[in-house]
Amino acid sequence: EAGVTQSPTHLIKTRGQQATLRCSPISGHTSVYWYQQALGLGLQFLLWYDEGEERNRGNFPPRFSGRQFPNYSSELNVNALELEDSALYLCASSSPLQVGNQPQHFGDGTRLSIL
Amino acid sequence: AQTVTQSQPEMSVQEAETVTLSCTYDTSESDYYLFWYKQPPSRQMILVIRQEAYKQQNATENRFSVNFQKAAKSFSLKISDSQLGDAAMYFCAYRSASGSRLTFGEGTQLTVNP
Numbered sequence: 001e002a003g004v005t006q007s008p009t010h011l012i013k014t015r016g017q018q019a020t021l022r023c024s025p026i027s028g029h030t031s032v033y034w035y036q037q038a039l040g041l042g043l044q045f046l047l048w049y050d051e052g053e054e055r056n057r058g059n060f061p062p063r064f065s066g067r068q069f070p071n072y073s074s075e076l077n078v079n080a081l082e083l084e085d086s087a088l089y090l091c092a093s094s095s096p097l098q099v100g101n102q103p104q105h106f107g108d109g110t111r112l113s114i115l
Numbered sequence: 116a117q118t119v120t121q122s123q124p125e126m127s128v129q130e131a132e133t134v135t136l137s138c139t140y141d142t143s144e145s146d147y148y149l150f151w152y153k154q155p156p157s158r159q160m161i162l163v164i165r166q167e168a169y170k171q172q173n174a175t176e177n178r179f180s181v182n183f184q185k186a187a188k189s190f191s192l193k194i195s196d197s198q199l200g201d202a203a204m205y206f207c208a209y210r211s212a213s214g215s216r217l218t219f220g221e222g223t224q225l226t227v228n229p
Binding site: 033035042043045048055056058088090092103104105106107108109 | 150152157158159160161162165206215216217218219220221222
């Protein structure tokens with residue numbers, strides 16, 4: 001089975017621009033999670049989407065937003081990019097059954113670099 | 116809020132030897148799940164092992180096993196017969212039984228020496 005796929009692999013932007021990151025979950029998974037892995041800050045939860053709805057949000061400003069499409073793929077949008085947004089953005093998906101028990105499976109990430 | 120702490124930023128082990136990575140967590144919940152993920156230089160997070168808090172028996176997956184001490188809120192990972200391919204950053208993670216986010220520790224960089 002195909003794993004979680006993310007695109008692009010690497011994205012280079014300048015301050016003030018907007019970035020769009022994409023994620024396709026494992027087939028049959030309806031939940032998609034976004035995490036930010038910034039140098040020195042570890043992995044931080046960003047957003048959780050399930051069945052097309054935003055279910056939970058981490059402690060990030062509103063310029064971080066996203067959506068989930070009917071095929072369960074997801075986009076993460078970051079507006080008004082700042083230097084500190086430079087990070088690896090990881091997407092994960094999980095089965096909807098017994099939410100807490102289901103492990104999250106991760107993609108390879110998108111490296112976002114802000115110049 | 117839940118917190119996860121990994122007090123060993125770096126660890127090293129000789130090939131074929133055993134190493135234990137430490138993890139402690141803080142929570143007021145009684146039902147939750149704990150995970151160990153590894154992140155090699157290829158950067159993909161790979162699930163190594165998971166533990167349900169309601170289970171007293173420690174989880175094992177081949178060469179990987181955990182020592183889960185619920186009262187002490189401790190969740191260590193033991194890697195037996197270490198292999199060069201085990202070299203990676205290892206993250207301990209917590210997830211509430213109600214689902215949603217994973218809370219990660221800071222990570223432990225494991226080096227395996229030939």
